[in-house]
Amino acid sequence: MKLWYNRRVIRVLTHVAVWAVALSLPYLLDSHHGVHRHENDALERSFFYLNSITSLLWIGPFYLNAYLFMPRFFYRRQYLVFAAVLALAFLSVMVINMLLFEYVFEIPHYNPKGAIAFLMPAFVLITAVSTAYRVVRDKMSADELAHQRQEENLKTELSFLRSQINPHFIFNILNNLVALDQMKSPELGPTILKLSALMQYMLYETDEEKVPLNKEVEYLQSYIDLQRQRFGAKVPVTVSLDCTPCVYEIEPMLLIPFVENAFKHGVGVIEHPAIGISLEVKEGILLFSVRNRWNPDSSEVRDKGSGIGLGNVSRRLRLLYGNRHALQIRKEEDWFIVKLELNLH
Numbered sequence: 392m393k394l395w396y397n398r399r400v401i402r403v404l405t406h407v408a409v410w411a412v413a414l415s416l417p418y419l420l421d422s423h424h425g426v427h428r429h430e431n432d433a434l435e436r437s438f439f440y441l442n443s444i445t446s447l448l449w450i451g452p453f454y455l456n457a458y459l460f461m462p463r464f465f466y467r468r469q470y471l472v473f474a475a476v477l478a479l480a481f482l483s484v485m486v487i488n489m490l491l492f493e494y495v496f497e498i499p500h501y502n503p504k505g506a507i508a509f510l511m512p513a514f515v516l517i518t519a520v521s522t523a524y525r526v527v528r529d530k531m532s533a534d535e536l537a538h539q540r541q542e543e544n545l546k547t548e549l550s551f552l553r554s555q556i557n558p559h560f561i562f563n564i565l566n567n568l569v570a571l572d573q574m575k576s577p578e579l580g581p582t583i584l585k586l587s588a589l590m591q592y593m594l595y596e597t598d599e600e601k602v603p604l605n606k607e608v609e610y611l612q613s614y615i616d617l618q619r620q621r622f623g624a625k626v627p628v629t630v631s632l633d634c635t636p637c638v639y640e641i642e643p644m645l646l647i648p649f650v651e652n653a654f655k656h657g658v659g660v661i662e663h664p665a666i667g668i669s670l671e672v673k674e675g676i677l678l679f680s681v682r683n684r685w686n687p688d689s690s691e692v693r694d695k696g697s698g699i700g701l702g703n704v705s706r707r708l709r710l711l712y713g714n715r716h717a718l719q720i721r722k723e724e725d726w727f728i729v730k731l732e733l734n735l736h
Contacts, residue, residue: 437496438496438498441488441496445491445510448484448487449484449513451480451483452481452514452518453517453520453524456517456521457522458525460480461473461521461522461525462525477518481510484510485506485507485510488510489503564614567618567621570621578620582617586617589614593610599643603637603639604634604640604735605634605637606643607643607645608632608637610647611646611650611668612632615630615668622658625664626657626658626665628665628666628667628668630667630668631668631670631671632669633670633671633672634670634671634677639672639675639677641733645708646731649679649681649729650668652701652729653666653681653727653729654666654683656683657684657685660686661685664684665682665683666681666683667681667682667683668680668682675736676735677731677732677734677735678730678731679730679732679733680728682726682728682729683726685725701720705718708733715734717730718731
């Protein structure tokens with residue numbers, strides 16, 4: 392409420408200042424040749440005061456056109472009515488000018504044609520400026536509203552995309568726990584504790600727009616450790632995660648889908664499965680890559696959740712980072728490779 396009030400006060404003061412300059416400018420420019428030159432001439436003084444008051448009258452048509460005539464008639468395409476009310480406004484100024492001319496300042500020989508020739512250019516200028524002011528004002532308001540809607544849509548869409556990633560991750564970890572239980576592994580208890588820590592990060596810290604990069608790296612490392620426990624020596628995993636210096640922030644849950652995809656489709660019906668994951672930061676640029684072997688001849692039927700992560704993270708990158716990122720996803724022989732460069736500044 393206070394912000395709205397302050398903005399309104401600033402807007403009013405700006406209008407007052409503009410009108411003060413606009414109305415005083417002719418007399419400031421003619422300060423040495425105007426009133427002081429005829430300061431003893433009563434007729435010239437009367438004309439000076441008449442013109443000053445007439446200039447003040449233009450404030451009325453300006454705001455009537457901007458706030459009443461334009462939205463009520465022009466925007467509704469009632470052009471004849473719009474022209475009629477403008478003509479009525481000009482006629483009103485003419486009548487007031489005539490009354491001031493003859494009855495207030497008692498200047499003789501009022502000439503209607505001369506008054507029209509004198510007042511019409513000023514009226515046309517005021518109407519044009521008023522129309523331009525209203526159009527520009529409405530355009531700025533529309534742009535601001537569109538920007539606000541875009542931000543809200545972006546937040547909603549990002550929230551939806553993130554909610555798609557979370558169940559995918561949970562399903563994978565639960566499969567890990569089932570496998571450990573079936574193997575009667577002593578690692579089941581520590582794994583549950585590690586999963587609890589991951590869930591705490593996922594449920595509470597990822598509500599923030601940004602998280603420290605080192606937190607995201609710890610999350611990746613814990614996830615990789617869980618997958619290593621599941622596959623053991625069957626799937627060699629090479630990992631190099633170095634975010635030094637970890638002074639940057641990143642969108643949460645942004646990198647995990649690439650790693651999930653590697654473990655999901657880099658194992659199974661593959662003769663020599665292998666996964667490589669690397670992360671480093673150079674001068675504020677995050678360099679992240681994930682490699683996994685794949686079998687192009689495999690007839691494996693993917694489950695319904697397959698591939699949801701990569702599609703979502705690609706869209707999130709476009710929404711959040713725009714041209715500040717470069718994502719490459721390609722296949723080379725029996726390798727599936729993902730490379731991401733992300734400007735963290």
